[in-house]
Amino acid sequence: MEVLVTFSPADIAEIQTPAVLIDLDVAAANIRRFQEYAESHALNVRPHIKTHKLPAIADLQIAAGAIGITCQKVSEAEAMVSGSRSIADVLITYNIVGAEKLQRLKALATRVKLSVVADSVAIVDGLSAAFREEPQPLTVLVECDTGANRCGVLTPDAATSLAAHIHKMPGLVFGGLMTYPPAGGEAAVEAFMRVAKANIEALGIEVPVITSGGSPSMMHAAEAPTTTEYRPGTYVYNDRSLVSRGACGWEDCALTVLATVVSVPAENRAIIDAGSKVLTSDLLGLTGYGHVLGRDDIAIDQLSEEHGRLISSGPIGLSVGDKIRIVPNHACVVTNMVDAVSVVGNGLLRTEAWPVTARGMVV
């Protein structure tokens, strides 16, 4: 059986299902593993907190050597900073738009060292208008599209122009270049960043930071040597997607979903009390909605909101009331579905329920 030993049968018996379980010892090992890789390649680590949304785990990441955190939304950053003992440096990798959000950004900038990104003049000008009267300028990085086809300027020339624009705008300081690369995109990142950096420096503007990120290829981050900083998120928990890509094993998965069998309507079918309201519909290119630990023969082939359907090739061998543990396809989105997670490890004497502080922070 692959079931991790840190949750005792007594712990499991007490937890009402469905529940999200976090093993802090596994998470700590995952944090250490990437921190060591990064330090051996002179890379700074700035974890993306979207995976755990827990200030206490950000504190563990910072204690292990991370220089700060990455958030996607202003409300996320506010919640993380308010709940943490150690977060003093935040990068929001998002174009901030709108008067209320800019107002909140200004307030946040008085509490921590804050950076944001921009990929257009419109965004930069909004940031400048908000910060031009502030005592401290805001650090702004240019987001670059190195193949993910989401946000970001499309060419090194466009990055150079936007960097020059940031550099000249009041209230702002140019902070460097940021990208969210496609998986395995180290060569594309390096090709883009080397040219953009050289062009910007040729204008007499420093490029202090080149930040990239993404857990799938994090152990190849150093293959883009221009990169100074890396922002993995999922690596702290891992998930079925990362196992399927060969990035880790089941034993490295710190987040599991505990579910109870509520029906065994046919010999090869069982229904559990975890559906898309916990596991979510994220497939990430996989078939099925998670891996049942210790049961390679079972597929979770269908979810509705409160039901998960388990199918086995043979007799499923489960009874009503049995509890199973599932590694979900995508850990980050599962964290966002529950108000609290059940935590063990890291010296805790017993399972604790930790509120997911930055859950549901979308604005």
Next chain:
Amino acid sequence: MEVLVTFSPADIAEIQTPAVLIDLDVAAANIRRFQEYAESHALNVRPHIKTHKLPAIADLQIAAGAIGITCQKVSEAEAMVSGSRSIADVLITYNIVGAEKLQRLKALATRVKLSVVADSVAIVDGLSAAFREEPQPLTVLVECDTGANRCGVLTPDAATSLAAHIHKMPGLVFGGLMTYPPAGGEAAVEAFMRVAKANIEALGIEVPVITSGGSPSMMHAAEAPTTTEYRPGTYVYNDRSLVSRGACGWEDCALTVLATVVSVPAENRAIIDAGSKVLTSDLLGLTGYGHVLGRDDIAIDQLSEEHGRLISSGPIGLSVGDKIRIVPNHACVVTNMVDAVSVVGNGLLRTEAWPVTARGMVV
């Protein structure tokens, strides 16, 4: 433009995005439409609250003639009953397993007229053990699988045996038959229920309720004439899935997602601030993640957690800061992603933020 008029430009300008908007006037019309159909066919209506998770909307449904509500989980029912002025009758269409949940069920049974379902002797015996010493017996219906292949006994004979078992167990009263039918499954429902009902009545046991449900085919509910009660959920808001099945039009969609354009990186591509943390990854057989009101040319072809990617066949004609409204694929799961929704209509003087009372209630 299909954009609904009840949200004024001033309302829209004030709402921080992404946000979930609810138009109560549209919802009220949807409630009335099905209530009238049901009454004209002598069907009771017991709406499934998973779609709105709002006691105030349950109150509207009951005021329009619904006999009570349907919930899936005990925690959901507790939250709805606590928040409502009018909920006095609750059916939990779920196999309840586990000591803590049975304890909560007993407490809930002292507050409202409560029914649950069961599809196995194991579930029935757990319910009986919990309720045998209670002053009032618990009403238990047999869940029947009429083609959805989820929970439920597989044959009318199995339904008959389980009904007889419920009838004889202390602390329980047999309440009838329940099914969640496949879309368009009225004939299958009728074939199953007619036989099961006749067999159970032949044992001298009454079958007071035969309850079916599901918005996709609700306007065909009367084609299974044995049915006495119907449990639609999504009908109150509607969504892209129901529009695509021809069940309603865009103008009948009471729930929309308001999003802001944060990047226009290429002529035919724009990025919005609503990703899977609001729209979810639910596809329900559709392509893309929602319909942009008034823009049939746009596909939402990719979501990450905080980004939605819009692609147009031609120039996309959007600018940073523009707001758009999206009808999501699946309204119910979107409701579950946010702590509050922005509500207009039903005589409200301006947009109000309503906490989603039963959000995230998974146990």
